Each structure stands twice: as structure tokens, then as C-alpha cells.
Amino acid sequence: MTASSREYILGKLRAAQRPFPDAPPRPSSYLTVTVQQDETPEALLARFRTEMTNLKGESFVVEDDEAARDQVMALLESHQTRRILAWDFAHIPVAGLEAAIKAAGIEIIPPETHDEFRAETLAAAEGAQVGLTGADAAAATTGTLCFTTGPGRGRIPTILPPVHLAVIRQSQIVPRLEAWVAGLRAEGLDAIRRRANFCFITGPSRTGDIEMELILGVHGPGQVQVIIKRG
Amino acid sequence: MDLKANQFDHSAVIALEDIQLRKAVGHATNLADSRRRAMMAELPQAQALRQQGRGAKLRALHDLPELLEKMERSVTAAGGHVLWAVDAAEANRHIIDICKRHNLKRGIKSKSMATEEIAMLDALAAEGIEMLESDLGEYIVQVADDHPSHIVMPVMHMSKGQVRDLFIDKLAMPYTDDAGEMTAFIRRHLRQKYIEADFGMSGGNFMIAETGTVVIVTNEGNGRLSTSIPRVHIAVVGIEKIVPTWEDFATLIQLLPRSGTGQRLTVYVNGFTGPARPGEPDGPEEFYLVLVDNGRSDIYAGEYAEALACIRCGACQNVCPVYKQVGGHAYGWVYGGPIGSIVTPLLNGIENAAPLPFASSLCGACKQACPVDIDIPDMLLRLRHDLQSVQDPFWQVSMKAYGFAFSSPLLFELGGKAASLASRAAATLLGGEPGEDLSAEDLNLPYPLGGWTQNRDFPPFAERSFHDWWRDNREGRIS
Numbered sequence A: 001m002t003a004s005s006r007e008y009i010l011g012k013l014r015a016a017q018r019p020f021p022d023a024p025p026r027p028s029s030y031l032t033v034t035v036q037q038d039e040t041p042e043a044l045l046a047r048f049r050t051e052m053t054n055l056k057g058e059s060f061v062v063e064d065d066e067a068a069r070d071q072v073m074a075l076l077e078s079h080q081t082r083r084i085l086a087w088d089f090a091h092i093p094v095a096g097l098e099a100a101i102k103a104a105g106i107e108i109i110p111p112e113t114h115d116e117f118r119a120e121t122l123a124a125a126e127g128a129q130v131g132l133t134g135a136d137a138a139a140a141t142t143g144t145l146c147f148t149t150g151p152g153r154g155r156i157p158t159i160l161p162p163v164h165l166a167v168i169r170q171s172q173i174v175p176r177l178e179a180w181v182a183g184l185r186a187e188g189l190d191a192i193r194r195r196a197n198f199c200f201i202t203g204p205s206r207t208g209d210i211e212m213e214l215i216l217g218v219h220g221p222g223q224v225q226v227i228i229k230r231g
Numbered sequence B: 001m002d003l004k005a006n007q008f009d010h011s012a013v014i015a016l017e018d019i020q021l022r023k024a025v026g027h028a029t030n031l032a033d034s035r036r037r038a039m040m041a042e043l044p045q046a047q048a049l050r051q052q053g054r055g056a057k058l059r060a061l062h063d064l065p066e067l068l069e070k071m072e073r074s075v076t077a078a079g080g081h082v083l084w085a086v087d088a089a090e091a092n093r094h095i096i097d098i099c100k101r102h103n104l105k106r107g108i109k110s111k112s113m114a115t116e117e118i119a120m121l122d123a124l125a126a127e128g129i130e131m132l133e134s135d136l137g138e139y140i141v142q143v144a145d146d147h148p149s150h151i152v153m154p155v156m157h158m159s160k161g162q163v164r165d166l167f168i169d170k171l172a173m174p175y176t177d178d179a180g181e182m183t184a185f186i187r188r189h190l191r192q193k194y195i196e197a198d199f200g201m202s203g204g205n206f207m208i209a210e211t212g213t214v215v216i217v218t219n220e221g222n223g224r225l226s227t228s229i230p231r232v233h234i235a236v237v238g239i240e241k242i243v244p245t246w247e248d249f250a251t252l253i254q255l256l257p258r259s260g261t262g263q264r265l266t267v268y269v270n271g272f273t274g275p276a277r278p279g280e281p282d283g284p285e286e287f288y289l290v291l292v293d294n295g296r297s298d299i300y301a302g303e304y305a306e307a308l309a310c311i312r313c314g315a316c317q318n319v320c321p322v323y324k325q326v327g328g329h330a331y332g333w334v335y336g337g338p339i340g341s342i343v344t345p346l347l348n349g350i351e352n353a354a355p356l357p358f359a360s361s362l363c364g365a366c367k368q369a370c371p372v373d374i375d376i377p378d379m380l381l382r383l384r385h386d387l388q389s390v391q392d393p394f395w396q397v398s399m400k401a402y403g404f405a406f407s408s409p410l411l412f413e414l415g416g417k418a419a420s421l422a423s424r425a426a427a428t429l430l431g432g433e434p435g436e437d438l439s440a441e442d443l444n445l446p447y448p449l450g451g452w453t454q455n456r457d458f459p460p461f462a463e464r465s466f467h468d469w470w471r472d473n474r475e476g477r478i479s
């Protein structure tokens, strides 16, 4: 009896004397959690890279499209990649990347799991060595990649394969999470309302469940490599 | 999970004599706490941030009914379904109904204290629905047919050797002493399960009312796999997990891992706003949110509403001198440690968890560690008073005696840095006579106990052994 349970719970809450009438009002400006004084692009890039390294992720800075393409291809080769699970290339900021990957004989699987080929797609996806994506933004002070879903931008390339390669532009690095949220707020949180999923990814998958010993790559990727294109 | 909180004193004694358990719990809590300290120390405005986080939770509680309605509207607008559960049985019924409606037989889930609280695994099993835990720690718990002993580190009570033996015994894992190889074995073992699962389940660390977003945090990525691949996602969340705005969330989502695991951010902070939208290539086609009351509205209406501000980081457990000695199982229910000693009696009836408010030395470390500054010691103290005024006259008399008994050795010893019981147990192991008067220096134990004693202060034995005291005072009085 969901309807009545709903009324019952809400009724009880409403009938109660309200707790915390003296709770502080919503701050007109919130304190940010992390500290980063210098917010110039170079400082943010440096901070992001430091955090990535501390998280046991890797980052590569490249000057232009061509260098980005070469870097991605070199990394794919280093993982002996035969198959990747990838976002639509329109959302990965490297010109000519799709052609280069195809030319290398690497199979590209889009993460489409809603059609009648779901079982085949998932079986193939499971065999992919690398997940290749862009990102919505990166937060410098925590070494975080920010994602929202949308057409061509699925979730599983970020989580299923053992390696996650993400390409971003340097201009996508914001100082901290609060800045990303402020960007959403400026657009009325529309991006969140219209999309099913957001995700912050901060370094490779890890666990400390067995005697607090740090182990990477438990269920998600054990390697996260971020290629940052200047500009 | 069966409630055994009234057996706390008995369970605590058993735990105290379990050297392995104490070693594991001591190691894990010390490490987690030092990481928390480091993470908070790097924030110049740490205290102000705690108050900012606290303010967010208190505002949320003040406006709880309105925010829940807003959450419901937002989730529904996003194409999801919201179900309300007064108690555990109703929550499980909702979940089973969803399974029947979509013909779901095999599920995979990420860690959730709420599903632990409603004993969902048993309820699903009774309907023939398979449900696999995917968090490594929770999976170990499931394979061992055990219960989590800590809010964020479910198997902190186990040693690597115990995990290894369990995997060899139950899963035919090839012998290894390497935690990395054990983890890799489980990764392979669970891989196919994500793909085969009909539905994924999660709890929720936060619900952001203004957009209808349920947020979970995982480090392993199991939560993201369980909620990205299967066609149906069911999130089971306590009604108190709500926050009004994204800015409030942005503060709390950073305080949680700093306090809990000593990270700046949990690896995967994953938020769900309804099912996959048209054009999105993956993600669930159906999204259900089960809002669980199960006693929370009673807490809300009472004197202890502050307990609902808890964000379940586990920091209070890691600093609690009692928890550090006995681990989580002794508390006899889902939530152990300081916050458990409040929530367990409040959710189950104080008479069913009478020892817990006394399982504290009121040293205040929990309040100090709490990222939202919950006044745990004050609530424990008030619960002690409440116990004395429980209506039933018979109960009243016995509880007075009980309260009195608890002002005596056991809790005092537990609460200080004492561990005199442990020193006794250790000395007995070393061939000494129980009750023999050894000094602290005598107790600098050789390997393998040495590492354990090095960092701990070992006072001389209590003059009277606990067992004597127990026999004389307590045995048989409270079941």
C-alpha cells in the first residue's frame, strides 16, 4: 500500500515538532573544501597532474591534435589493444582519432546495450582492453574527472575495461568540484535533470578491504590515463 | 540481521579474548583514523567546513517532509519510480514486487547499510531471487555467511589469512598469500555476474532533492558496474539521506571520504537521476527508489533527531576506545560503535539494546571526529537516563541494577585505553597465570604479539579478573 505508506510517513514527519528550527540558513556563499590559491591554467594543470600521480593515475600533456593522436595510439599499443569500448568520437577532443584507430586494426565497440544485440555487445565489451572517452570537466584539487551521460557518451567505457583512457582539453580543468557544480547551477542544473547519470572518477579503482592493503583495479580499471591537450 | 545488542557485554568479552580480532581491528581503525586526521589537517577551515556540512544536514532534517516530496517529484519527473516503505518488511515487499513485475531473478548489488538493515538478502532468497554482493568486503562477508563489522570497512575484523582460507575453502581459489592475487581472483570470479545480472541494486549516500539524484560512493567501481550494466536499478535509501541542494552535496561529498577512508574523494561518486534517457547508450531502463522509514520517523519526532544527521562515515567507530577493542559485531546489530549505540536502541527499542548506551566512556572522541559534529556523548548520556524511566516497573528495577553494574569494571576498562583484559589474555597465552601481577614492561610481547603491543599502553591487570566479576554480578541476568 504505497500510497498510504507515503501518507503515513509524511504525516508522521509533519506532525512532529520540527527539529533544528535554529539550523543555520543556506549560506549565501559556501566555503570551498580544498585550497588552491593560484587558479591560472598552468597552476591548475600542475595541480591536477600532481593529484593524478598521487592517486596512481597517469597524465600526459600534449600540444595539439596530432600529438594527442600519437599519444593515444602509443598508449593503445602499450596495452596491446585489439578492441576498445569507446564514446562517440564527436565527444573525444582529438581530430582524426577514429580513423587512426581503425587504421591500426583496432576494433571499436560502442557501448549500446539497449538494442536487440545487447548480449553480443556485452560479451564483446567484456573483451575490450581499453575504454576510451572524453570528459565533461576535470577538477584540479582532487584529481577528478567529471562525467555526465548523453547520446554517444555511455557509462561502461569508463568502468568495464581494465584501462580507462580519457582525453580532455586543458581548458576543461576547473579548480575544484564546487566550480563544476557552480557551472551546472548557472544553467539551472539542467544538465543533471536531463541526463540519467553523473560520475566523478578520482583515480583508478581501488580497495583496502583485505587488511587495508592498497590494491588497484578491483572491479573498475586498474589504470587511468588522462591525455591533456593544450588549449 | 537478528538483534543481539542485549548480549553486548557477553559478546564484548568474547571479542576481547580474540587476539586476532583485536589485532585486525586495532590495525585498521588506527590506520583509518590517522588518514582521517591527515586529511582534515590539510584543510585550513576544517572546523568551519564541518559546521557547513552540519548546517546542510540540519536544514535538510528541518525540512524533511517537504524535501522528500520534492525528491519524489524530481525522480518521477526524470522517469523513475518512488516507493515508500514504513518498515523493513514493506521495503522487501516492494523490492520483491519489482522483481516479479520485471521477472528479475539474478541481481548484483553494491554496498548498502540500508539493505543490511532490512535483511534484504534473506527476504530475496526466500523468494528464490539470487543476489550477489559485489563490494569485495561485502562479498567476503556473504561468502563467509557473516555480517559487516564496520560501516565502511566491512571485513576489518578479518585477517588476510582468514580471507585466503575462506576463498580456498568456498571458492577453490589457488593458494596465495598475496592480497592482490586474491583480489584479482575475485575480479575474475564476479566479472560475468555483472553481465548476467537482470538487475542492479545500491543504497544511497545522499539524495539531492532539487534534481532527484541518488548518489553512491564506491572505491572499487562495483557500484558503477552494478548500476550501469543491468536493465533495472533499484536504490534502497533511508529517508534521512536527503540534502536540499547541490552546493550542500558538494560539501558533504568531500567531508565523507576525508573522514571515512582518508581520501580527498572516493574513487567513484556516482549519481542517478532516473533511468537512462532516450539516446543514452547504456544504463538501466527502469529506475526505482525505495525510501525506507523503518523507525526513522520516530527518531525524527523524538529527542534524538540529531542522530539522523549521520552521513555514515565510520570515523566515530575508528576513534572509539570501546569499538577499537571489541570491533563491530559485539554491538549486536547492523550499526556498531558510537553512532550504532544510539541508532540501534532508537530503531529497535531501547529495552532491546540496553547495554549499548553504556558501551562508551563518554570520552568525546567521537564527537570530535564526526564530520558533522554530532553530539554523540550527549545523546548516549540521555539514553542512559531514558533507560531508567522505561515504564514497566519490573524493567525499571532491573535496569537500575543494570545501570549500576555498568558503572563498574567492564565498561570502565573498555573505555580507558586499558585493555587490561587483553593483557590478561595475552599473559595467559604466554604461560602466565591469570591474575598474576605483571607490570606493563612484562607485557612487551614477543612476535607475533609484539607488533600489537608496541603501540599500546598495557596497564597492569585489574585485581579481579573479569570472569570473576562477571560470574558474581551478571551471569544469567540479561539474556
Ligand code: SF4
Residues within 6 Å of the ligand: B151, B259, B309, B310, B311, B312, B313, B314, B315, B316, B317, B339, B366, B369, B370, B371, B372, B373, B374
Ligand atoms: S556519527 Fe558522525 S562520525 Fe559517526 S558515522 Fe555518523 S557522521 Fe561519521
